[in-house]
Structures are given as C-alpha cells and as structure tokens.
Amino acid sequence: MIKVDEALKIILSAVKQVESENIPLIESLGRVLSEDIHAGSDIPGFDNSAMDGYAVRFSDTTNASKVKPKTLEVICDIKAGDSPKASLKENQAARIMTGAIIPRGADSVIMVEDTERVSGNRYQVTGKRGKEWVRVFKEVKLGENIRKKGEDIKKGELVIPGGKELNSAHIGILASLGMSSIKVYRKPRVAILATGDEVIEIDKELATGKLRNSNTYTLYSQILKCGAIPKNLGIAKDKPDQLEKSIRKGLDCDIILTSGGVSVGDYDLVKDILAKMGTNIKFWKVAMRPGKPLVFGTIKNESRSCVQGRDKLIFGLPGNPVSSMISFEVFVRPAILNMMSQIHDERKEVDAVLEEDIVKKKGLRYYLRAYTHWKNGVYLTRTTGPQGSGILKSMALANSLIILPEEEEKIEKGVRVTVRFLD
Ligand code: AMP
Ligand code: MG
Numbered sequence: 001m002i003k004v005d006e007a008l009k010i011i012l013s014a015v016k017q018v019e020s021e022n023i024p025l026i027e028s029l030g031r032v033l034s035e036d037i038h039a040g041s042d043i044p045g046f047d048n049s050a051m052d053g054y055a056v057r058f059s060d061t062t063n064a065s066k067v068k069p070k071t072l073e074v075i076c077d078i079k080a081g082d083s084p085k086a087s088l089k090e091n092q093a094a095r096i097m098t099g100a101i102i103p104r105g106a107d108s109v110i111m112v113e114d115t116e117r118v119s120g121n122r123y124q125v126t127g128k129r130g131k132e133w134v135r136v137f138k139e140v141k142l143g144e145n146i147r148k149k150g151e152d153i154k155k156g157e158l159v160i161p162g163g164k165e166l167n168s169a170h171i172g173i174l175a176s177l178g179m180s181s182i183k184v185y186r187k188p189r190v191a192i193l194a195t196g197d198e199v200i201e202i203d204k205e206l207a208t209g210k211l212r213n214s215n216t217y218t219l220y221s222q223i224l225k226c227g228a229i230p231k232n233l234g235i236a237k238d239k240p241d242q243l244e245k246s247i248r249k250g251l252d253c254d255i256i257l258t259s260g261g262v263s264v265g266d267y268d269l270v271k272d273i274l275a276k277m278g279t280n281i282k283f284w285k286v287a288m289r290p291g292k293p294l295v296f297g298t299i300k301n302e303s304r305s306c307v308q309g310r311d312k313l314i315f316g317l318p319g320n321p322v323s324s325m326i327s328f329e330v331f332v333r334p335a336i337l338n339m340m341s342q343i344h345d346e347r348k349e350v351d352a353v354l355e356e357d358i359v360k361k362k363g364l365r366y367y368l369r370a371y372t373h374w375k376n377g378v379y380l381t382r383t384t385g386p387q388g389s390g391i392l393k394s395m396a397l398a399n400s401l402i403i404l405p406e407e408e409e410k411i412e413k414g415v416r417v418t419v420r421f422l423d
Pocket of ligand 1: 194195196198199211212213214215216259260261262263265318319320321
C-alpha cells in the first residue's frame with residue numbers, strides 16, 4: 001500500500017503530453033492553449049475616445065463651470081471608424097463618438113453630458129454665423145476620457161501563456177489580435193469500462209441482487225469536465241475472457257478506466273487480467289479512504305490510430321460509487337490535465353473550521369464529502385452525512401472535500417482543516 005502523494009507522483013511521471021491541433025477560435029472555449037501567445041499588435045491600436053463627447057485641448061477648459069461655461073468652436077464630427085484630417089487649434093473642439101480616433105491637437109475628451117451644443121445662427125455673442133459651437137461646463141484633465149494606444153495590451157507582450165484553459169475573455173483577446181485559429185492540445189480520450197456480474201444497464205429492470213451502472217455515468221461526466229473525450233465500453237461480467245476483450249477495446253484511447261473488481265474478493269479479477277495483458281502495474285492499493293483499492297499501470301500502445309510510443313495509462317478504479325469518483329478526482333483528473341500541460345490545478349484549497357468531531361483510522365488519508373461556506377470572515381465546514389463509500393448522496397450534497405492527513409486519528413470540532421472545493 002502506498003501513500004497518496006507517492007501514488008500521484010508515479011502517475012504524473014507516466015503522463016506524456018498529447019499532440020497539438022489547430023482549431024477555429026470560435027470553437028476554443030475550455031480548450032487548453034499549447035503555445036504562448038504574444039501580441040502581434042497594440043490594443044487599442046490607436047488613441048481613441050472612451051466617451052461620446054468633444055475632443056478638446058484640456059487647457060481650453062480651464063475654470064469652465066456651469067455658471068461660467070467656456071465656448072469652443074466645433075470644427076468637425078468624428079465617428080468611430082473615421083480617419084480624421086482635422087487638427088485642433090486653440091478654442092476648438094471636435095464632436096467625437098466612442099471608439100473614434102482622437103484628432104491631432106486634441107489631448108482630452110469632455111463627455112457630452114458636460115456640454116451643450118449651440119448652433120451658429122442662434123448664437124449671438126460672437127457674432128459669427130453658420131459655425132457650430134459648444135458650451136463646456138466642466139474643466140477636463142489632461143488625457144481624460146482617452147483610451148491610449150496599447151493601454152490594454154502592448155505589442156510583443158505575453159498575453160496568454162501555453163497551458164491555459166481558454167475562457168471567454170481569452171477568446172475575446174485572441175479575436176482582437178486577429179487569431180482566427182489557434183493551437184491547442186488535442187483532447188485526451190478516456191475509455192470507461194464498468195465491471196461486475198451484478199451491474200446492469202440503467203434502462204434494465206432491476207432483478208434481485210442487481211444494481212444499475214452509475215459509475216460509467218459519473219465517470220463519463222467527470223471526464224467531460226476535464227475537457228477530455230469519454231468512450232463508453234459498457235459493462236463486462238466478472239469473467240476473464242470478457243474482461244480482457246472489453247479492456248482491449250479501450251486501447252485506442254490515452255487512458256482506460258475500469259470500475260470495480262480491484263479489491264480482494266474472489267471475483268476481483270481486474271488486476272490479474274491487466275497483468276496478463278502485459279500491463280506494467282505500478283501500484284495496487286493506496287493509503288486513503290475512500291478509494292483504497294486502486295490499481296495503476298501502463299500498457300504499451302498497440303493501436304495505429306494513436307501516436308506510437310506513448311503508453312496508455314490504466315486505472316482500475318474501485319467499484320463503490322463514491323470511491324470511484326474520489327479516485328478520479330485525486331488521480332485521474334490530474335493525469336488528464338497534465339496530458340494537456342495544465343500543471344496549475346485551479347481547484348481552490350482553503351483552511352476551514354471543522355464544525356464536528358471526526359475520528360479516523362491512522363495511516364489513511366481521508367477525503368470526506370463536505371459542505372463548506374464562508375461566515376463572519378472564516379470558512380466553516382461539515383460533512384454531508386454518512387460517509388459510506390457507496391453513499392453517492394454524500395457527494396451530491398458536497399461542494400468540497402475535507403482532506404485529513406494520514407497521521408491524524410481524532411480531529412476535534414473547532415480545529416482548522418484543509419478543504420478542497422470541487423467546482
Ligand atoms: P467491487 O469492487 O467490484 O466489489 O464493487 C464494490 C461495490 O461497488 C459493489 O457493491 C458493487 O456493486 C458496486 N459497483 C461496482 N460497479 C458499479 C457500477 N458500475 N455502478 C454502481 N455501483 C457499482
Ligand atoms: Mg465487482
């Protein structure tokens with residue numbers, strides 16, 4: 001039996017990165033960049049107005065107020081997309097729209113709400129006719145309401161590092177930089193095989209002693225959440241030939257997951273079958289609860305549809321529904337993310353105050369299903385009821401896992417424990 005940390009180290013050292021592929025930017029949500037993105041241009045590409053208003057020289061607005069407005073001559077209109085020829089002189093302004101280029105001579109923009117438009121014909125004070133004028137009711141600061149060229153992103157800057165999972169904002173930046181297609185890691189393929197004579201398809205009538213296959217469904221969705229592609233291999237009976245035949249169907253994938261049949265019962269055949277198939281078994285049994293009976297190994301790549309030379313990872317996950325989920329969370333998920341070079345796990349871990357006493361077995365790391373919430377400046381955490389490894393409801397009610405170290409035996413209410421959020 002090995003410790004969780006050692007098991008994880010062995011798994012990660014067996015992980016090989018998957019290849020990259022080019023995909024259209026529009027389809028890139030949740031995909032993992034496989035190259036660093038440096039900006040090919042400044043964003044914004046030119047100084048432009050952040051407001052609808054008037055481009056002015058800030059010095060022409062000195063001391064302007066509601067009672068003593070400054071009057072400026074409006075020499076042109078500049079819409080977004082225009083390329084203005086005009087150049088502002090003293091006491092002149094240009095009407096300007098959001099996103100439009102700041103004309104030469106202007107150094108600030110006053111928002112339209114702080115001005116009043118005056119048409120020349122009706123404006124008697126100056127005696128000039130036909131011209132347009134604007135009254136300015138407020139002083140502007142130098143550079144006010146101007147978005148400077150490159151203020152968001154400078155040309156050459158590292159904008160998104162390789163290994164990042166793309167979100168909507170990243171995609172927007174890549175669009176602004178004109179990248180209509182990008183390089184991402186291909187999605188790892190992960191096969192799932194449920195095992196057990198008692199396990200039946202979910203649309204079948206429940207006969208005595210049978211139970212429906214929930215593990216395939218939880219694992220399938222956990223795989224999707226990691227950004228990988230699940231392949232359902234169905235259910236195999238606890239019969240050596242059938243098990244081997246079914247497992248072989250997963251050899252075109254990067255990872256094969258089996259559930260059940262890895263404990264010490266008479267019909268727990270998975271480990272032996274894997275060994276017979278030539279799997280290099282790296283460990284069996286991990287010092288944790290739930291999830292102790294876990295087999296991990298690698299098997300040579302036999303499929304021509306995959307890149308040669310990369311071994312497949314095989315996880316014989318425990319059959320109990322909670323154990324299967326937790327083992328996935330602790331071991332399979334990091335393996336999948338690392339295949340796409342996502343070394344930074346975004347799961348948040350915090351210290352939380354335990355709201356109940358917990359007794360545990362020494363030597364095992366515990367992953368308790370918990371509900372954790374923020375109250376009066378601290379996180380509080382409590383388990384979500386009975387923690388049996390078959391009680392999937394405990395997982396459904398949880399937003400987090402309380403992680404208790406191997407050496408602990410009794411943890412008292414009020415003590416701070418490590419909690420990992422699940423989503
Ligand atoms: P095993 O390790 O095969 O003895 O399985 C442990 C427990 O998990 C048993 O109670 C099984 O009935 C249950 N189990 C195994 N496979 C599944 C599955 N695919 N879905 C739900 N429960 C399962
Ligand atoms: Mg079984």
